[in-house]
Amino acid sequence: MGVLWKLEPATAAKHRLYQRYLDAWWPILLQTSQRTGYARPRVTLLDAFAGPGRYEDGEPGSPVFVLDRLLHHHAVERMNLTPRRVHLIFIEKDRARHAHLLEELHSRFGALSDLPVRVEVRRGEAGRDSLAVLDELGAWGHPILGIFDSWGSVNVPLDVMSRIARNRSSEVITTFGPNWFSRRENLNPDILDTVFGGRGFWTPADAELRPDERWRVWLRTYRDALRRAKFGYQLQFQLVPRTGKPLYLVFGTGSPKGLEAMKDAMWKVDDRDGESFHDPRTRGAEHEGQLDIFQAAGLADTELLELVTQRLTVGPATVVEIGDWLLRETSRWMPKHALKAVREMSQSGSVTLRSPGKLTSKSLVSLPAPVRT
Template structure:
């Protein structure tokens, strides 16, 4: 493989999600709080597997489109950009890719030391060097968004995720490439121990034989690992392109608003090429009527119906509790989607519920 490689369909879909999410993340962190009027003194974005900055078709890599999105953001005038306050850190292991990334950034933005934000391009290995580089740049103690986006190998120790979780308003995005789960027997067990926080947290997952169940089990194990180190809110999902192999992503945040923003970004992504997000817990989706993807009309998505029915199998729940469960515990569904699912299940005769109009306090259960 040369310095540049082809942009995979799943990566292109993931980039659309990133652009939407980063566009929301920057102003939230950099603008003064509407409640207190205060803002953070330093904000750090870390791209730990930065790549060369371009693909074979000249598509922009994440360092380029993220920096471009920040500098050209419609709200940039309210963000208080300065080199002391805002820093973007790009780490790349391979020398040729690192040199190409430096060249691309200079070609696209001019001298980096003259930009209104600090841009640091470092040659290093994400698992070994991220913590040290963040310390050198005095990032600890302030918000960090760490993107650990490796196509092939996930080797960043869980201790790094925990160090990021200890910072206020911080988040992580971790991806697992399509071959990671099938290559589990080739992986260095000591590295996997570090990623999951100990052998006791992953050996039972590695024993799975069915490939369809394997990725679900690994993602759930990693989602639980992020919870252990300090991220109370986590999303896990599969990015499924129309063609090519899927990509698996886990998002950890410290506040429900981060979950809401990520889900809003999902729903704003253009899916005209057939790309979709898939929740790991859905295997055989139930269908009422014709079923469709991401409905906004009269037909309710089978995945949504399946998830709500799974939750109701656990016992009665109020509408408000169901809304919060959908928001915080499912990959893509929002609180407002509870109403559509309840109406569809009720019309199909599957619910036992109080007479009259349903409200947030109404308790429902399966018949």
């Protein structure tokens, strides 16, 4: 691959997700309190596989659109941007791409030292150098968003993820390229040991021989790794663009608000841009256009119904408990979706209401008792 390459549809869809998520993330962390006048402490965004800053046909790369949308954010006047408070770190390993990224940023934004935020463009390796740069800039003790968007190779040690997970109000996004699961046999087992925390954690996934199941098993294995890294919440999802191959992402955060913000970004992209986000736990709703079809009919999505059924196989739960499980454990579903799903399932007889009276958020729900023959 040369210095520049074509923008793949899945990457374009992922960029739209990042843009919408960051549009919410920056003001949450940076807006000054109108009541107290208190400005939050500094915030660091780390793009550890930054790329050359531009694609072959001129589309902006992540460092360019991240910086541009921050500087032109609708709430920028309330964010109190200063180079001490806001750090953007872009790491690129390839010498030519690193040089192109620097040139691209300077041509778009002028002298980086004159910007109201600190921009660091480093040539280095994500797994080896991320912690060192965060140390150097004094990022620890303040919110960090680490984007580990390697496309072809997931090779960031779990120690890096663990350090970020233990840091206050911090999150990570890791991307698996469309061919990663089929090319896994070419990766160094010692590298996988560092990524997943030991050979015993990833060899069961490597033993999966069914092609259609490999991505699910590996994605779940990596989500489990982020759980061991001590992220309180982890999302795993498949991003399917209008055309082209899908992309796979795992998101780790310690905050329910972070979950809600990421899922809200998914819904905005899904509703308006034609992308689709699927939960790896389900198999019955894997086709494009499903969201529009079910919404137009006023029905709950089949993926949602399947997930609620999976939750109830563990045991009865109230609608509130189902909603909390949807938030914490599923790729895109929110607590507000629980009541609609249970109502539809109750009408069809696929769940049983165990609380008398009208269906409410406090109603206890279970799967029907098996019919004895």
